[in-house]
Amino acid sequence: MPHRHEFEKELKELHNDLLKMGRIIEQSMDDTIVALKEQNIALAKEIIERDDVIDHMESTIEAQCLMIIARQQPIARDLRLITSVLKMITDLERIADHCADICEYIIKLADEPYKKQIEHIPIMADQVKKMVRETIEAYVEKDIEKAKTACAEDDIVDKHFDDIIAELQEMMKQNQAFIYQGTCFMFVAKYLERMADHATNIGEWVVFHVTGHHKGMN
Template sequence: MNVTRRAQFDAYLDELRQALIKMSERVEKSIENSVKSLKNMDTELAKSVVEEDIEINKMEENIEDIGARIIATQQPVAKDLRRIIIAFRMANDLERMADLAVDIAKVTLRIENEGLIKPLVDIPRMAEIVQQMISDSIKAYVEEDIQLAYKMAQMDDEVDHLHSQILRELFAYIAEKNQNVNQALQLCFVSRYLERVADHATNIGESVVYLVQGHRPDLND
């Protein structure tokens, strides 16, 4: 690849990176707003999360279009091709995270007239961790930082621990109170949704390691 063509190729790659960064920021915000809507019983905020999912889907399509254009016009090979294919996978993981944010927002809408059975503490903490995981996983891709990618496993363990703790507390509440069972179960679902977001962020970490080292570890193990 000559110097001029390489410069054009690098410009295309930068366009791809910037699109991924923008999408990840939008997904982070969706997760933040979905949990905030639940914590504050803010139905308008919940509805906005649901409505904005269409825009995130379009961002995934844009990333696919950019990558397809690079492949068609530049014919990349080896690591450059892996970088583009991984971008497709990352966009898909981000889109699924956004879907999970919508699922959380829909919980807010389902229980809007009930009032929370208890103030939310651990669920917002989970949300903070998964938002950081999204940010770090994208940064790991952009900078090809495998140490940051491997950090996903540690953060995923924190999320798993909180998820287990939330389930124990909610099941104990159901057994003791035998009331507001539906809401307790809905909150269990929210915890599970956030745990799945963390899994998708960990998938991105695995993709980064594959990009840099040529093998895919199991960071969810």
């Protein structure tokens, strides 16, 4: 019993660290959209620096997982939990990377007033953040239906992406002076679309944690 108690304590710490990482990434997502809309270069640089903190968190949690596996030799559901956490932190870290990627484009456009109102990209970003939040909630609640719902919302993000790209392409055809800025916005939209893909991965790993079946989205 004492051995199991220690094991449960380690799993609880792992759980809390994952949630902390998730909260920081959600903040980075919020800050990224603020920085984009307001062309806030100081905030964009802060987000890029914060990515190093998130990278460190990923490394720390990964080390925790490997240490628990080596010491406790978990099986069945416990092993699925640890495996899922290992996979989820990779996707969370990639989402943070893409926040930093977007911020690099914000900085590139620092001295150039936007020639287009930033409206549809934040709507797309809100949907991506909703997916991330729902997958983390699904993990906490062990709710596979919520995880599946979040994964299905990737189609909504893809539709936003297609619409934004089509709009930007049309604007670039009509105004050559918009080509550079439009290309930057295309990259921003692409990074958001990739974030949604990583959120989908997280949802799939939640399903695996609970059921033992991966990609059980149907």
